[in-house]
Amino acid sequence: MPLAVELRGVGFAYESGPPVLDGVDLAIEPGELVAFAGPNGGGKTTLVRLVLGLERPARGRVLLFGEPAHRSSRRAELGYLAQRSQLGADAPATVREVVAAGRLVRSGLLGPLRARHRQAVEKAIARVGLADVADRPIARLSGGQQQRAFIAKALAAEPSLLVLDEPTTGVDVEAQEALAQLLDRLHRELQVTILYVSHEFGAVERFVERLVLVRGGIVFDGAPGDLPGVWHDPSHVHV
């Protein structure tokens, strides 16, 4: 089985700007839950965008399930929760409509959603615990519920790789705890590979098996317990 994600000697810069990443080597096995931390501007979101094929490296290779990420034939297996500011959480959509949008690549682009795809949508809604509010407009939900709705959207595609970019931004401590437990349960039940990007981890900290600190490159890659002092304040890491 190929690695879920593999980067070899990757370097990247935006247009004519300074290098954001340089000499990045990384291998992620299927089923791992990996947290990416680091200071703002350190390159962690860029690294994830390279993995998702949204950016192409200036140097080196980025492989997704063994294929070049930017032309991967397995894009339908990617579940992506973008940063909150990029999501249409103020659109006049119900939770069910949001989650159904995640089923698009599995069901095909044309025509109405068929019965078996509608079932998959309901399953994803139930999995994140939003069945009771499935018909409610997403704009009327709390920040934590909105995040869970968009996670359900990602799950509706039955992903092999789930990528969450700063999912705890703007949600309260209680919602962060619920999100952490949800991710732990998804990881155990679905054996899905999860990449979790954040500058702060809070409740998720205790479920993460592997921490990757990014600051222009990878400055630490290992178990969180091996980096006790810095782990609790990754945005100010000096390694």
Add this chain to the structure above:
Amino acid sequence: MRLALASGAIVGVLAPAVGFFLVQRRMSLIGDGIGHVAFAGVAAGYLLGISPVATALAASLAGAVAIEWLRARRRTAGDQALALVFYTGIAAGVVLISAAGALDVNLFAFLFGSILTVTRSDLILVAVLGGIGLATIALLYRALAAVVLDEEGARVAGVPIGPLNIVVAALAALTISLSMRIVGILLIAALMVLPVIAATRVAWSMRSTLLLGMAIGLVSVLGGLTIAYYADLPPGGTVVLLAAASFLGTSALQAVR
């Protein structure tokens, strides 16, 4: 009048259906940009002595694709891309219309709409192309909605964002070209946007927003044309004022709920 009402009914439904995707993507003013390019197209039609509707359609399609291309490929900010096309369109229109010596009543019919200038062949054109536009929206609704909700997520999943954005821009161009006889180039963008904004106040889902917007558009056009006919008012302005009134109505409804 019956020809105008029949054409208006199609336009009244089509314009908010297309406008729905523009409003949700915060591109409400794109209709104005394309409308000004359509003006250049009408002027070119007069200059070349061919159907202004055909040249307006060609010009607005080119303008719509240009806006999308500037926005997506050249990484120009959306409002800058719009401004570029907007002002180029109006400037080209003024120069061409002056060269054609066509600053007359017919031109005002295109700018502000006219009930009496709608012909049977206009109605057939509106019915056929309007039907194609509505069928395209029905067929691609889920894909277009997915882009509205999470463009980056859709891109990651392999949804063809670029072609879908071009489809929306082309639908906007088509709507403007078909609607300019009824509502006028200067006001058609309002018919695409106002019914949707009004619907958003009381709708409970994306689908209900779309359908309510189309219903408000239909009532605004049919009501506006009827009032304009009997009160001898300009049809475009009357239609758009009714659409604006519907916003006040739904806002009031929202307030009392």
